[in-house]
Amino acid sequence: MARIVSALLLLSLTALASVDDEFAPVRDTIQTCFACHGERGAAPLPQHPILAGQEYYYLYVQLKEFKSGLRKSEIMGPTVQALQLEELKLIARFFSLQTWPTISHAPDPAKIEVAKTAIESGECVSCHLGDFRGNSRVPRLAGQYPEYLTRTMLDFKNRVRNNAPDKGALLATFSEKDIVSLADYFGSITVYQSSQSGEIQ
DSSP states (O other): OHHHHHHHHHHHHHHHHHHHOTTGGGHHHHHHHHHHHOGGGOOSSTTSOOOTTOOHHHHHHHHHHHHHTSSOOTTHHHHHTTOOHHHHHHHHHHHHTSOOOOOOOOOOHHHHHHHHHHHHHHTTHHHHOTTSOOBTTBOOOTTOOHHHHHHHHHHHHTTSOOSOHHHHHHHTTSOHHHHHHHHHHHHHOOOOOOOOOOOOO
16 A cells, blocks of 8 residues: 555656646757757767857747758758747757856967957957857857867858858958867856856747
8 A cells, every 4th residue: 555655646746747847848859959969958079069058049049040941950950840939949948057068178379369369350259258158149159169169160151051141251251270269269268157047038
């Protein structure tokens, strides 16, 4: 009898937890994301971006643009195609609330001055803030994988990625050496920012 009561109590608690889980409608999709972006968005491989602790509204906008096709991706496009906007908001919120992992990337001393010159000429801090933690629609760059940042910035430069025309125009003025140096420098910056809590109005 005691075992039956314990089993019923466990089932009740499990059901209650499920009801209280605001991310329940997108849990399966979130689990799918883990395959590339790592547990809770802490990507273990440098070719995939870290999502954990990334700016909430930025994540939501990117998901919308994957869905619309404005941002092209053979993987992300089909993944979010059938999702509704409210579901995209939940996915963005989930990842934004996670703790940003530390990748412990040490900068190449030979690239630091090149990066700082490019930052000044591009006025990067006006959008990404002085410590490059990002803000709302603008992504965090600090502590992101240099490999991912390099590829992304080169995609903007070469018009492979076209969902931010201003960014593409800016990066078109930078050399590949500038971009590699920027990515290396951004990846070395540590910002203690555990999570976001913003809401989309």
